Amino acid sequence: xxxxxxxxxxxxxxxxxxxxxxxxxxxxxxxxxxxxxxxxxxxxxxxxxxxxxxxxxxxxxxxxxxxxxxxxxxxxxxxxxxxxxxxxxxxxxxxxxxxxxxxxxxxxxxxxxxxxxxxxxxxxxxxxxxxxx
Numbered sequence: 001x002x003x004x005x006x007x008x009x010x011x012x013x014x015x016x017x018x019x020x021x022x023x024x025x026x027x028x029x030x031x032x033x034x035x036x037x038x039x040x041x042x043x044x045x046x047x048x049x050x051x052x053x054x055x056x057x058x059x060x061x062x063x064x065x066x067x068x069x070x071x072x073x074x075x076x077x078x079x080x081x082x083x084x085x086x087x088x089x090x091x092x093x094x095x096x097x098x099x100x101x102x103x104x105x106x107x108x109x110x111x112x113x114x115x116x117x118x119x120x121x122x123x124x125x126x127x128x129x130x131x132x133x
Contacts, residue, residue, distance in 0.1 A: 059089075059090065059093035059094075059095070059096025060072070060073075060090060060098045061099050061101060062098065062099070062114055062118070063101045063102075063103075064103060064110050064114060065103050065105075065106065066104070066106060067105075068107055068110040070082065070110070070114060082114060082118075082121075083120050084121075086098070086117055086123065087121040087122065090118075090121055090123055094122070096125075097123075097127055098125065098126045098127070099126075099129050100114050100128045100129065101128075102128060102129070115128070
C-alpha cells in the first residue's frame with residue numbers, strides 16, 4: 001500500500017522549472033527594453049509658451065536654475081564639462097531626446113550654451129521645456 005501511495009504522489013507533483021524559466025525570460029525582456037530617464041535633480045520654474053507640446057521619448061533632463069547653474073543627474077555640472085557629461089549619459093540611450101528645463105530667471109546665453117553642448121555631444125533631438133499657456 002505504501003509503494004502505491006508514494007508512486008501517486010510523484011505523479012501528481014507539479015514541475016515548476018518551466019514556469020520559472022518563463023518568469024526570468026520576461027524579467028530580462030522588461031529590463032532590456034525599458035529606458036531610464038536621467039533626472040536633473042532640482043526644481044525649475046518653467047516659462048509659459050503657447051506652442052508647448054509634450055515629448056514622449058526623453059532620455060535626459062538638464063536643468064538650469066535662476067542662478068544659471070546647470071544640473072544633470074542630480075549633480076551640479078561645470079559649464080566647461082557639459083559636453084563630456086552629456087556624451088556619457090546620451091551614449092546610454094541615443095534614441096531619446098534631451099530636454100533642457102530652464103528657469104524663468106536664467107539667461108538665454110546659458111540655455112544656448114547647454115543646447116550647443118548637447119548638439120556637439122551628438123544629440124539630434126533637443127527641446128526646451130515650457131508650460132502650456
